[in-house]
Each structure stands twice: as C-alpha cells, then as structure tokens.
Amino acid sequence: MHLYYWRLKRKSPLDDLPGPPAESFLLGNLRQLMREQAGSFDRKWQNAYGTVARIKAPCGDNRLWVSDPKALQYILQTSRYNMVKPYAARFLLNSATGPGVNGAEGEDHYRQRRILLPAFGPSESRAQIPVFRQCASDLVEEFRTKMESQGSTSRDTNIPHFLTYAILNALGLAAFNYNFRGHGKDREEFAASLRDFMVKGFGLPSNGKVFFQGIMDHLPTWALDLMVNLPTSGLTFLRRHVELSNGIAQKLIQSRLTEEDDGDQKDALSRIVIANRSESEKWRLSDTELFLSLRNTILGAGHETTVTSMGWILFQLANHPDEQRQLREEILAARAGENGDDSRMVNLDTLSFMNAVIKETLRFDTVVPHLFREAIRDEVVPLSKPIRSKSGKVIEELFIPKGTSIIVSNAAYNRNKDLWGEDADVWRPSRWLDGTVKNTGFNVGVWGNLMSFGAGHRACLGWRFAVTEMQCFLFELVSGLQFDLTEKATRIRRENCLVMLPMVGGEEQKGNQLPLIVSLVDHPKL
Numbered sequence: 474m475h476l477y478y479w480r481l482k483r484k485s486p487l488d489d490l491p492g493p494p495a496e497s498f499l500l501g502n503l504r505q506l507m508r509e510q511a512g513s514f515d516r517k518w519q520n521a522y523g524t525v526a527r528i529k530a531p532c533g534d535n536r537l538w539v540s541d542p543k544a545l546q547y548i549l550q551t552s553r554y555n556m557v558k559p560y561a562a563r564f565l566l567n568s569a570t571g572p573g574v575n576g577a578e579g580e581d582h583y584r585q586r587r588i589l590l591p592a593f594g595p596s597e598s599r600a601q602i603p604v605f606r607q608c609a610s611d612l613v614e615e616f617r618t619k620m621e622s623q624g625s626t627s628r629d630t631n632i633p634h635f636l637t638y639a640i641l642n643a644l645g646l647a648a649f650n651y652n653f654r655g656h657g658k659d660r661e662e663f664a665a666s667l668r669d670f671m672v673k674g675f676g677l678p679s680n681g682k683v684f685f686q687g688i689m690d691h692l693p694t695w696a697l698d699l700m701v702n703l704p705t706s707g708l709t710f711l712r713r714h715v716e717l718s719n720g721i722a723q724k725l726i727q728s729r730l731t732e733e734d735d736g737d738q739k740d741a742l743s744r745i746v747i748a749n750r751s752e753s754e755k756w757r758l759s760d761t762e763l764f765l766s767l768r769n770t771i772l773g774a775g776h777e778t779t780v781t782s783m784g785w786i787l788f789q790l791a792n793h794p795d796e797q798r799q800l801r802e803e804i805l806a807a808r809a810g811e812n813g814d815d816s817r818m819v820n821l822d823t824l825s826f827m828n829a830v831i832k833e834t835l836r837f838d839t840v841v842p843h844l845f846r847e848a849i850r851d852e853v854v855p856l857s858k859p860i861r862s863k864s865g866k867v868i869e870e871l872f873i874p875k876g877t878s879i880i881v882s883n884a885a886y887n888r889n890k891d892l893w894g895e896d897a898d899v900w901r902p903s904r905w906l907d908g909t910v911k912n913t914g915f916n917v918g919v920w921g922n923l924m925s926f927g928a929g930h931r932a933c934l935g936w937r938f939a940v941t942e943m944q945c946f947l948f949e950l951v952s953g954l955q956f957d958l959t960e961k962a963t964r965i966r967r968e969n970c971l972v973m974l975p976m977v978g979g980e981e982q983k984g985n986q987l988p989l990i991v992s993l994v995d996h997p998k999l
C-alpha cells in the first residue's frame with residue numbers, strides 16, 4: 474500500500490497535460506467512463522481538450538486518454554509488444570479463461586495469430602456467404618411462419634434476443650461446421666449465457682467495482698488470484714460461462730484434431746487445424762493452445778460483438794425510415810437480378826448504400842468504445858497535431874514513462890470532426906458516398922479507417938468474417954422485414970459493458986434490450 478501511495482505521489486509528465494478534474498478522489502474520472510452512457514464523456518473531453526488528455530483514476534493516479542490518429546497508429550501498430558494489454562486484465566483473463574490469443578503477448582501472441590488469421594481472410598470469409606445468407610433467411614422465414622400462425626403481420630421484438638440464435642447458428646456452421654439447431658438444450662443454455670455474459674460479467678458496475686478496476690494494476694498477483702476465486706454473482710456467472718464454452722468447444726474441437734484432411738473442409742476450424750499440422754515445430758501450436766485460442770476467438774470474441782452491431786444497425790434504420798426505404802430499394806433491385814439463382818448471387822461489396830449503412834453505424838455506435846494498453850518501456854508517441862500543455866509548452870511528441878496506463882478512445886476517434894466531417898455527431902450514411910469522409914493520410918483502422926475493429930497487430934481477427942456476416946444478415950432481413958421504433962426504443966441507453974449494449978432507460982435491471990416493431994415487408998406497419 475505504501476509503495477502504491479509512493480508511486481502515485483511521483484511526479485508524472487502526464488500531470489502537465491490538459492484534462493478534466495477528477496469527479497472524486499476515490500474514483501477519479503472512471504465512473505464517468507464506465508457508468509455514464511458509453512462514449513458520452515469521451516466526446517465531451519474531445520470537444521474540451523482535443524484528442525489527447527490526462528484523466529484521473531482512483532487516488533489521483535493518471536491515465537493517458539487518447540484518440541489522436543497518429544498516436545493510435547504508434548500505440549497500436551508501431552510499438553508492437555512494447556504497448557501491452559494491462560497486466561491485471563491479462564492476468565484475470567488468463568486465469569479465468571486460459572491463455573488464448575486475446576490474453577497472450579509477445580511471441581506467444583504472434584504464433585497464435587499466425588495460425589488463426591488465414592482462416593478469416595477475404596476468400597475464406599466470402600466462402601461463408603451461402604451459410605450466412607441461409608441462416609438469415611431462415612430467421613425471416615421463422616418470423617413469417619410465426620406471424621401467419623398468429624394471424625398477425627408484426628410484433629414488438631427484442632432485437633438482441635431475436636438475433637442471438639441465428640447468429641450463433643451462422644457462427645457455428647461457418648466456424649466449426651456445427652449446427653446448433655440440432656442441439657436444443659445445449660444451444661439454449663449456451664445462447665442464454667452468451668446473451669448475459671457482458672451484462673452480468675461487466676455491466677453497470679457499482680462504485681466499488683469501478684474503484685477496484687481502477688486500482689487492480691497495482692495489486693500483486695496473489696491478491697488478483699484471490700479475486701478471481703471470489704464467490705460474487707458476476708464471477709460465479711463468468712466461471713459457469715467458461716465451463717459451458719469449454720464443454721461446447723471440447724466437443725467441436727477434439728473431433729477435428731484427429732480428423733483426416735479430405736481437402737473439402739470449408740469451416741474456419743478445419744482450416745486452422747490443417748494449417749497448424751503443416752507448420753514447423755517452432756510455430757506450431759500445442760493442442761491446448763489451439764483449443765483455448767479457438768474457444769476464445771470464435772465462442773468468446775465473435776458472437777456478442779456481431780449481435781450488438783447488427784442490433785445498432787437495425788435501431789438506426791428504425792430511427793431513419795427514409796434511409797431504411799433507400800436501403801430496401803437497393804437490396805430488392807439486387808435481389809431481382811439474382812432471380813433466385815445461386816450462381817447469380819450478388820457481390821455484396823457492390824451494394825454501396827448498404828455498406829455505407831454498416832460503416833456509418835460501426836462509426837456512430839462504436840460497440841467496443843475503449844481499448845486498454847500499458848507501456849512496458851519509456852516511449853515517445855508522435856501526435857498528428859501539436860497540443861499545448863497546462864504550463865504553456867507546445868508538445869509535438871509525447872513522452873510517456875514506462876508503466877503509463879493508456880485508454881484508447883475508439884468512441885472519440887470515430888466521432889473526430891477532422892476525419893468524418895463537421896456533422897460527425899449525426900448518423901448519416903451518405904457521408905461515405907459524397908466525399909465527406911476524407912483520406913487524411915493516417916491509416917489506422919482495418920475497415921474504412923474506423924477504430925471499430927481496433928488496429929495494428931491486435932486488430933480484430935474476425936473483422937472480415939463479421940463484415941460479411943453483417944452484409945448477409947442485413948441483405949436478408951431488410952428484404953423481408955421492416956423495422957420501426959417502439960415507445961421503449963425512444964428511451965434506449967448505450968451502456969458500457971466493455972461492449973456497448975442497448976438498455977431501456979428505467980429498465981436497466983432487465984439487461985440487454987432493444988425493442989423494435991418488426992413487420993413483414995409485404996405488410997409494413999404504417
């Protein structure tokens with residue numbers, strides 16, 4: 474404790490950076506980041522202090538808060554493994570779920586990505602289009618059948634619930650060639666656990682939890698070890714979720730490890746197992762590494778982010794009926810060209826308005842609002858434009874000492890007016906088509922230069938998979954269904970549960986909710 478206090482008292486170069494006053498000594502500014510609507514304080518700070526600021530953690534500790542594109546390029550790409558995920562987050566992740574690609578650093582991380590990445594490349598993702606489209610069109614058909622059996626044409630629908638199984642089925646088939654449909658009980662328990670994972674594990678933290686998360690990087694490993702095993706409801710839920718994921722992943726993966734390669738495997742898992750077998754000893758992953766990486770990649774990272782992003786897209790379309798109409802016209806015209814013939818399947822990358830809608834929602838509703846890093850050596854971080862320190866110095870490059878904790882604000886970067894236009898705080902897909910989005914020369918993000926999928930050597934491994942899946946789902950859903958706001962949808966809050974989840978104001982205790990009126994397109998709700 475004494476050492477901790479001494480560290481905090483040390484003078485830091487961050488002290489001279491502009492930044493907001495701490496809201497309180499015990500929580501600093503962290504409650505504002507974690508409990509207020511996701512991204513709301515990031516945008517306030519960006520407007521008040523620019524793209525680099527010092528914010529406060531508990532007990533006066535400093536954090537570097539940053540959304541400057543050149544600085545992000547350096548932190549996430551150039552410095553590589555000298556900027557790592559913070560020690561406590563890695564420790565907790567690894568001891569709770571095992572050391573998969575998400576928690577690995579250095580050569581271990583490099584080796585795992587090297588084997589996994591090719592399975593999620595452009596042609597591998599395109600190969601999944603028929604699977605994704607089938608799962609999405611099954612969802613529309615199920616809805617139609619249900620409406621017909623009830624003699625109705627529309628109903629209030631909780632969108633995350635509505636999408637969860639279909640996206641789980643799509644992921645299961647594309648990633649593992651596994652059909653969750655045939656496994657009712659497994660699927661239901663696992664889908665429910667996936668659905669609640671972010672809310673119960675990370676959502677709506679109490680002040681005590683915010684405080685703990687703010688100081689945990691200063692705690693010794695024995696104390697963290699103790700924490701992982703505490704019988705709190707959140708941790709008990711997480712442990713059960715890991716158990717369920719292990720059970721499912723074991724079934725899926727174990728069989729493949731012994732399977733012969735008949736040259737016809739198209740799912741990601743088969744590709745990865747085959748690629749690993751042909752690796753030299755130096756790069757090959759052990760069966761345990763392969764198991765943990767696959768489980769974390771496909772069952773952990775890929776589901777909730779995709780369901781939530783799709784949910785925000787449908788919400789924005791319900792909020793903007795003209796754009797929804799324009800999108801449907803584009804999709805139905807492309808569909809008419811296919812004429813039901815699979816060999817004439819449209820290239821979804823050519824649907825310019827649909828891709829603009831997806832990019833604009835990933836920008837406006839950034840589902841992963843923050844990334845966290847720590848400098849493991851002294852660093853000099855370049856900036857895209859100079860800033861003025863509190864003492865009046867002009868800073869063109871920022872010196873940050875070893876041990877500095879960094880909060881990368883994807884939420885602020887994605888609303889930066891220099892990058893996205895003066896109306897960056899408005900949802901307007903046409904900005905992607907009318908020249909508003911300019912190439913500023915700072916290539917940071919992997920798609921459209923957005924930070925929605927992160928950047929650099931830890932950028933989202935499944936981003937192409939996710940984009941293809943969202944294109945397919947949007948294409949099928951908007952062809953067959955119309956989305957309108959319910960009264961509750963006018964009270965939607967964006968809660969920061971590591972992933973930005975929708976909740977209804979006043980009903981936060983019910984968790985993840987996005988209620989929209991869903992109608993059959995041939996019977997739209999007027």
Ligand code: HEM
Pocket residue numbers: 574575576586769770771774775776778779782840841844845924925926927928930931932933934935936938939
């Ligand atoms: C719209 C959907 C998605 C979004 C918004 C998203 C977002 C992100 C972000 C922001 C990161 C960077 C985390 C960091 O730097 O700390 C990330 C990492 C990752 N994502 Fe995604 N993701 C999505 C879908 C997927 C899918 C479908 C998969 C797999 C099938 C996947 C697998 C991963 C993995 C394994 C990592 C860790 C990469 C590493 O540490 O090297 N994601 N994702």
